Amino acid sequence: MKNNKVEIIVVGAGPAGVSAAITLARAGKKVLLVERGDCAGDKNVFGGTIYAKQTAEIFPKFWETAPIERAITEQKIFLLTDYNSTQISYKYASKGAYKAFTVNRSKWDKWCSQQAEKEGVYYAPKTLVNELILKDRNVIGIKTEFEEFYSDIVIIADGVNSLLAKQIGLRKEIKDSDVSLSVKEVIKINKEKLEDRFNLDEEDGCACRILGGPLRDKFALGFMYTNKDTISIGYSISLDEIKKLKVKPYELLDELKAHPTVSAYIKNGETIEYSSHLIPEGGYNAVPKLYDNGVMIIGDAAMLVNNIHFEGTNLAMLSGKLAAETAIEAINNKDYSKSSLSKYHTKLKESIILKDLKTHRNTIEVIKKNIHTLSSLYPELACEFLEILTSADGVEKKVKYRKFLKEIIKKGTISSSIPLAILAMEKCLKK
Numbered sequence: 300m301k302n303n304k305v306e307i308i309v310v311g312a313g314p315a316g317v318s319a320a321i322t323l324a325r326a327g328k329k330v331l332l333v334e335r336g337d338c339a340g341d342k343n344v345f346g347g348t349i350y351a352k353q354t355a356e357i358f359p360k361f362w363e364t365a366p367i368e369r370a371i372t373e374q375k376i377f378l379l380t381d382y383n384s385t386q387i388s389y390k391y392a393s394k395g396a397y398k399a400f401t402v403n404r405s406k407w408d409k410w411c412s413q414q415a416e417k418e419g420v421y422y423a424p425k426t427l428v429n430e431l432i433l434k435d436r437n438v439i440g441i442k443t444e445f446e447e448f449y450s451d452i453v454i455i456a457d458g459v460n461s462l463l464a465k466q467i468g469l470r471k472e473i474k475d476s477d478v479s480l481s482v483k484e485v486i487k488i489n490k491e492k493l494e495d496r497f498n499l500d501e502e503d504g505c506a507c508r509i510l511g512g513p514l515r516d517k518f519a520l521g522f523m524y525t526n527k528d529t530i531s532i533g534y535s536i537s538l539d540e541i542k543k544l545k546v547k548p549y550e551l552l553d554e555l556k557a558h559p560t561v562s563a564y565i566k567n568g569e570t571i572e573y574s575s576h577l578i579p580e581g582g583y584n585a586v587p588k589l590y591d592n593g594v595m596i597i598g599d600a601a602m603l604v605n606n607i608h609f610e611g612t613n614l615a616m617l618s619g620k621l622a623a624e625t626a627i628e629a630i631n632n633k634d635y636s637k638s639s640l641s642k643y644h645t646k647l648k649e650s651i652i653l654k655d656l657k658t659h660r661n662t663i664e665v666i667k668k669n670i671h672t673l674s675s676l677y678p679e680l681a682c683e684f685l686e687i688l689t690s691a692d693g694v695e696k697k698v699k700y701r702k703f704l705k706e707i708i709k710k711g712t713i714s715s716s717i718p719l720a721i722l723a724m725e726k727c728l729k730k
């Protein structure tokens with residue numbers, strides 16, 4: 300690197316930054332990837348699963364060499380009441396083509412940054428970027444704790460809080476309603492026990508989402524993911540909601556872990572990690588301006604998370620790739636102006652990122668308005684219905700159905716919450 304000058308600087312070696320840096324290096328551009336952690340991934344918190352499609356676009360056949368935990372072959376939804384649960388499971392035969400994998404972020408991000416180095420990226424860990432350097436309203440470099448580096452373009456991939464995007468006015472202070480707090484524990488458990496409890500073959504994995512129970516009536520979702528010999532368990536909750544609650548975030552996690560259905564999976568396990576992190580959840584309406592003269596923002600820094608479908612890393616990687624492609628064109632044309640970099644926005648609009656976020660732009664509001672139905676009523680109805688269906692207790696069925704329907708009507712949300720099974724029962728009663 301001559302005189303601390305490269306063509307591109309990428310700040311942050313999470314999925315977004317690594318994907319951008321590798322795409323640039325592959326096009327022969329001189330790129331510096333700066334990461335504050337001792338190692339990429341050191342400071343990163345995650346559920347969770349990475350998705351095969353977008354990951355393989357950057358790392359073809361990554362599952363053959365990358366440190367993955369398990370390939371997801373089952374997705375479960377737990378509907379919890381206070382003590383009982385209904386579980387919906389979708390299990391698929393992989394046929395060698397996996398859709399998602401659980402990973403440990405500290406191992407995974409480290410591996411990704413090593414691949415970036417192998418591809419020719421200058422990689423600088425243990426380097427905190429304090430601010431962007433501006434000249435005539437163009438971003439021309441970064442100031443780290445130790446020295447300054449210069450470039451034609453800076454790509455900001457510093458995650459959800461993005462102090463750098465705030466510095467240049469591309470991001471405002473994040474609203475509490477546009478972000479959720481995630482708390483998570485990693486629980487160590489004997490591998491065979493884990494496979495028995497989740498009914499998994501070796502190397503197969505399960506992703507669980509949890510509604511209700513201690514999270515009932517809150518804009519919150521629990522999760523459980525199987526790793527090799529650990530289980531990641533946690534929940535995320537809207538920041539404005541947790542601020543209003545009297546309970547501390549870890550207390551709510553303890554309540555979730557103590558639910559009879561959940562505790563059966565994790566019992567006798569040892570908590571080896573506890574962490575919390577923010578997730579951008581404002582969706583389409585919270586996406587900021589994503590470029591300016593000499594600068595673009597990608598991944599969580601750009602609020603590109605689709606929380607309805609649990610997608611973050613894949614959108615981070617795709618946005619990194621699209622920003623890098625825009626930068627390659629800009630460097631080739633020697634035009635780093637905002638008008639040149641606006642092509643990044645166009646590429647995002649044409650991709651699944653902004654298309655999907657736009658599709659869901661009002662979904663969060665609908666869910667928030669119906670959170671009681673979703674997190675409380677559905678789990679109760681599902682459990683009560685299955686209880687009626689499966690209990691041979693000598694009570695006449697018609698009497699039970701009437702009681703059940705009366706309860707639903709009393710609870711008041713018959714039109715919005717009626718499941719097909721109840722419609723079928725109503726017909727049966729009319730006969």
Ligand SMILES: Cc1cc2nc3c(=O)[nH]c(=O)nc-3n(C[C@H](O)[C@H](O)[C@H](O)COP(=O)(O)OP(=O)(O)OC[C@H]3O[C@@H](n4cnc5c(N)ncnc54)[C@H](O)[C@@H]3O)c2cc1C
Pocket residue numbers: 310311312313314315316333334335336339340342343344345346347348349350426427428429456457458459481482483533576577578597598599600604609610611612613615
């Ligand atoms: C509990 C939880 C569960 C999740 N589950 C899933 C899931 O199952 N699937 C999924 O796809 N997504 C999931 N996500 C979301 C996903 O983790 C993020 O969307 C993704 O990590 C975003 O990648 P990124 O590269 O934009 O940001 P990050 O991964 O946050 O990376 C930002 C990087 O920038 C570095 N950095 C920050 N500031 C500076 C600075 N000033 N100087 C130098 N370096 C800096 C950080 O150290 C970090 O390495 C989950 C998130 C959480 C919190």
